[in-house]
Amino acid sequence: MRPARIALALLLAAAPAFAQEEPQTDLPRVELSAGMHKIEAQIARTPSQTATGLMWRKQMPQHEGMLFVFPQAFPQCFWMKNTLLPLSAAFIEDDGTIVNIADMQAQSLESHCSLKPVRYVLEMNQGWFAKRGIKPGMKLAGPPFQR
Template identity: 65%
Template structure:
């Protein structure tokens, strides 16, 4: 059952992004903090916004990322089809705690999932979290997260 839902989700994501070959750049932005580091994030909160994510982007400033916001906590799984940049996904709990991190290779369909149900996923350039000394258990702060 879980695998069938997973396959259905990927099929829906692929269908939604079909024909879309330009990056989405008009998303709302918020500031997040990771200790002393500030992150300028675009927020993908609708199903269409989340399905496109960072696809088709050839560049992104180092201090920027994308925060995916889901309605309910669930096991969130991401892949990199049509995504040109190597990214790290931080799966984040409601209070801003990083549950787990996953390095993701560009233009692959390999699935990267949260270790437990979460509502937030923050994608940054691959290695950004490691360079800042952030890992599972580290906490992000900002308006998206409950104290």
């Protein structure tokens, strides 16, 4: 094989890896509220969407976040590999009750887990919940939590 063809073959083989370094910005959105505070959350549902989450994102408006929706309640654990923004994650029960909130450092492999099984996790910019006085035991409102 000639050098030009080898280079092209290597580039094409690596293309999926390069594509994975793009942030997800085209996911469906839902409006949630935490008391008087409105949140515009992208919804990550599929295994691929939840695995990528907010990776590669360099900035995120203060009123935006990502809601991870899992098929059933399990203890959920999150880490921040390839996530460039420090985030806070609220682990949430089916009715919108916040179980616990974890502050997570950018690009860390440290695991942050729910204190009990949950179906929902909401990631916001780090400190978003604390700055608004939102704590475990409080409820979020919005279509995912209306049953």
